[in-house]
Amino acid sequence: MKTDTTAIDIDRGKGDFFYPEAHVRDAGTGLSERTVRYISDVKEDPDWVREFRLRGLKTFLEKPLPTHWASKDLEAIDFAKIRYYLAPGTEPKRSWDEVPDDIKRTFERLGIPEQERKFLAGVEAQFDSEAVYSNIKKAVGEQGVIFVGSTEGLKHYPEIFRKWFGKVIPIADNKFSALNSAVFSGGSFIYVPPGVKVKHPLQAYFRINAENFGQFERTLIIADEGSEVTYMEGCTAPKFNTPTLHSAVVELIALKGAKIQYITVQNWASNVFNLVTKRGLAQENAEVKWIDCNIGSRLTMKYPSVIMKGRKARGEVLSIALANDGQHQDTGAKMIHAADETTSNIVSKSISIGKGRATYRGLVHVPKHLKHCKNNTECDALLINATSRTDTYPAITVRGTGNAVQHEASVSQVSAEQIFYMQQRGLTEAQAMSLSVNGFVNDLVRQFPMEYSVELKRLIELEMEGSVG
């Protein structure tokens, strides 16, 4: 496919700036019942959502940090210093012309290109915690597809929203899903009617701007019977000195025969804690596929999951993680087989550069009396420097006969011969290394939508700069 690459040039340096904040609604710093009530008041939540938030808060406060298995770095998060809610105080914008100029400039510098806007079916860009701009192309709207912010979804489509909200990821799933349940704002709500195949990917950009401000978006995607949808999210954030927290919850529901593909390119600044819970539910013959790239952040903990609840459901996670100095990419996948003939596939590739640490954590569960379930897991790790670190911690439970589960992992480095060969052909050592790394992830990247794969390759090249020599 021929592409004009200059149009989608994403340079991380360009995200490294910010405009003065002009937040009308601010819940202050710290988390208490007052904060949660304040958010509910501003958002005019119905009673059930108010209760939901308060239960979330209670669970969050009760649950300890999961440091018995997770990184002790979590203890560096000062929950009292975080701002849990602020919004520009405007309703989501309908057309591009209505978007304030300085925000427009922010997106300009982020490199959301004109060309891409045409290509994409709709853009839901989140600036801090409210959707600033949302637009669905006419064609998608005519097909009956709902693509709105989660607040709007909750208000205008309560009958669909409430049925599925918090059903795949309950409040008490983990400490951070509880936190999100208490203070969530922003994120997308998507409903695809039966049989509708959304041709173009739906896209949202997320961005953190206010210092010390956690972003707690909540996304709920429902693909009705036989429908298909692809959702993409990409993130960049300006750099701030104090740690910032991003803790999203994403729930996907693929009803009978539906297909959902969810693509993330995560490139937060290197002081962001990115603690995200993502889980999909696949009914009979349905498919949920997560494509997950983690390049930025200080600590990412993210394990996209699929619960295969119906016969012949499929789950897939393709994941790429890149950990540079000061970064810990703790990523992985969970596959819960809950019906016969369900199949799942996990392919994870990680690259550790400098003092970076990449961790794969996986869970595959095949409970008893299921037949003909299959899982395949492959984890490959690449170490660039002598100080780089990689870990693999899978947990696989299989009960009963009639199922096949296999897991394979390897750790390696770029071979000296390869580098030598390329240097001999006139490449510098750094170029050779970069080429090798791109080769390592190439078979995965090829499965990504075109513009993402190009962006990703560029990001990898940027990260590789200065890692050798």
Place this chain on the structure above:
Amino acid sequence: MSSVANHEVAKSGSILSGPAEFREFPDWFRDQQRAAWQQFESLPQPTRKDQAWRFANVGLLDLGPFKISSPLSEDDRKNILKYSSGLDHYAARMIFGNDQLIERDVVSDDLKRRGVIFQPLERAIVEHADLFRKYFMSTEAALGSAKFAALHKALVSSGTFLFVPRGVEIEQPIEIFHWLRHDDVSIFPHLLLVTDELAKVTVIEHFRSCNRTAPGFACGVNDLIAGPGAKVTYVCAQNWASNVIALQMNSTTVDHDASAMSLNLHLGSRYSRFESLSRLIGEGGRSDLLAVAVAKHEQEFDARTLQDHVSPHTASDLLYKNALDDRARTIFGGLIRVEPHAHFADAYQKVRNLLLSDDAEANSMPGLEILADNVRCTHGATSGQIEEDQLFYLRSRGIPTKAAQRLLVTGFLDEVIQRLNHSAIATHLHRVIEEKFAA
């Protein structure tokens, strides 16, 4: 305070009442035991939330009912001796019942003259205190059972000390038997094996119960030291009675150019946890970790391993195979750890589960922690069942289903046993596996 120490049934005679009277050990050893007891009491009882005990049925670790070992009658001794059959040829042998030494067949005069020491632990503590103190439990139990290692240290009363000096190769295997006699008795088997440079030795331990249903508790620790260039082979044939709770903590230290191979066969017990820690501390060291488990009924086998590459240019290879029937459970928690600067490590880890019933459950956690560069590390875990066409093939040759199944399981497990490259031991292991199938 730990829940175990608070246990209400902790009465006199229970292991939880502690080492009331220390045996006639030297003062320094008694002090060690007292300190270890305090450590045991202060460490918390493991819970399922501990990563090192994930998936394990920790509820089975109630030590309240178990007693300090009781004396044996003359008949007991005779019977134990009679049933202590293992290999046809051995270089030396020790037989223990309820932690009491029943018989010792010493090494040949020639080996003795060349400096081989083969003694009960209590004698070695006195006669070879320097060697003993240097190596006895010198590696921390890092795989989750620190509490039970402390219990072992506090209550160990006998065991085997084997020292093979520089350049001495012992051709025939050395055999050790540990028997559990009486209900609810507890034992604390210990093997301290030290090999000097270029020495070579094979040791096989048999763990057995006199009564096939008697409950009991075995809490063993082995220190296996492979000196520079030494070759150490260790085999454990665990066949406790069906109500026994067993914990075994083995640590192997592999010096430069040495090779250590271990094979653990798990057949008996209600719950058996086996921790194998292999530390590769010198360049050119190699460690092979092998295990075979046949789990039936309600049995739970819990294997935790660590292949710890401390030094550069070291190799390790792990192969664990489980065959699971009925409602049996197995847990494999393994880790390959390549320490900083341990470059050029070559590590492999593979666990394979063969599920023979719909209620069996296999848990696998093959892990990697790589902190060095220029390494080659791979691991794999598979779970599956007997292939229908293989079964069909055998049945079409007139072999009944049950027998065909057994044949295929034996073949599945045989790959591991063959790695030992020791036909006498292989034959013995196959025989005890057959007995389990037949039972």
